[in-house]
Amino acid sequence: MNSKRWSKNLQLHIMLIPATLFAILFSYVPITGIVIAFQRFIPNRGFFKSTWVGLDNFIYMLNMPDIYQVLYNTVFIALMKIIAGLIVPIVVALLLNEMKKKVLVRSVQTMIYLPHFLSWVILGGILIDILSVENGIINKVMQGVGLPSVFFLGDNSWFPFTLVITDVWKEFGFATIIYMAALTSIDPTIYEAAIIDGANRWKQTFHVTLPGITPIIILLGVLSMGNVLNAGFEQVFMLYSPSVYESGDIIDTLLYRVGFVDAQFGVATAVGLFKSVIAALLIGTSYWLAYRLAGYRIF
Template sequence: MESAIEKALPQGRTASRRQSLATHLSHHKWLYLFLVPGFLYLFVFKYIPMVGIVIAFQDFSLVRGITGSEWVGFDNFAYLFESRDFYNVLRNSLVLSVYQIVWGFPAPIVLALMLNEVRHMLFKRVSQTVLYLPHFISWVVLAGMIINFLSPSTGPVNAVVKGLGYEPVAFLLKPEYFRTILVSAEVWKGVGWGTIIYLAAMASIDPTLYESARIDGAGRFRQIRHITLPGIAPTIVVLLILSVGNILDNGFEQVFLLYNPMTYEVADVFETFTYRIGLIDGRMSFAAAVGLFKAVVGLVLIVSANRLARLFGKQIW
């Protein structure tokens, strides 16, 4: 009798779980229905193309296709690590990414803190609108603006330089200026949009905490340090993890539209390098090996950053 009851218990628990799951799905069916387009997008455009990773281990030929191309194993990766261009591209990608994190990551936090302290609502709304607008400018348009702005002959920057008695400078042809120009443009373009996330996180902080702090005599800076920053700390950590995971992603458009053979030494990154060797030179297997290497490094970095954030996040804040 007891053994029969014990055998029936797992089945009863399974049936209960199935019933609760069915109830949950019926109550939230519209929410799950809204997830379907997102999952379809990820499946069609992110997961299915992963089948093409196999060409990184082949001497791929468009005529023979994936199934008919010769298998070469890790030869493409061996050639990649022996190439001098690879280390130059790796250095450029890391330097640009570090610059973007150092200057671009704290910028929206500081801007959000400043906007959060503004009490004049009309000024605050106008400022937010002006700061958000650059996000909607495409890199094609922005690159044209930068080229015209820094033009040695007609650019306003060189007009000021000539007005001071100096010779005009071709900024976009000088390797020493390229990284500063690119990072500055990216920060200017994205800082306003990034503040939306932090302002939303600040809006979820309990206002009574600020009231209690003011009663205890805390000023603005102490409220920011002890209430606002700890309140948005989880958001900061998540975005930092994503930034670290994408440390080798510098974007294709902004670099491709602004760089030139004179600045290859400091401007060539994985995206432009893959474009040249894959589409221009037709070495698709080698380009796939570069892309796979970048993806694996990004995965390792994002997992490591996530674990470090879990281990030290509470100690930091």
């Protein structure tokens, strides 16, 4: 019996071989590549033959002239995205919940989900076109109604907000799904009781619906704390230009330029490691909080 089970389990092990190999080759080997952060790395010498330089790369990073501005931009943009990304979907989900015709709800959902499935290349291409100062439709319309034209993608006072608003455009529809799902799980008899007690729709919303989805709001809010250093690389990379580095350059775009444009692999890896260590601490804290506050467990 035992040897039979062993041979049956052997089949299971064999099934796991391919994915295990892939994980070793493309996840675990790169993790050991973090040693680059402590080297003056030369690609042809590999991970273990490049010169070791201790913490030089980190010292270099902290002495980069823009690093603090970049850190500030990252946290500022990410926090605004987190806040807007929490509030807008909740409001939209609550409003959709008030609509009576299911066909209409579905059509609105179909319209607001779409941008989520388009890449930042496509959305960025669209945005660069419509937000352009000379020919963009938005500025044309604004001029039409007598407003001054705005360089959304080139003006440092506008750029971070452009990022936040366009990010909301891409993701808010998709985020409403979770709240809509939470809304349907509220016990309908609570509404019936509230109506008998004379609660109008506002009161129902504030005293039944909102408390009903508060656990989900807390959970998603806490989990999003892990994203405080993720200001959205693909979006910023598509939309920024040197004229808005001051307000729009973030850790990930800086890392890309240091690594791939300047070929300073050691420094770029140090920047990446710095970011992932802080991110790991934040994620760890947020999961701990999520567990304490909402009883949420990942595994």
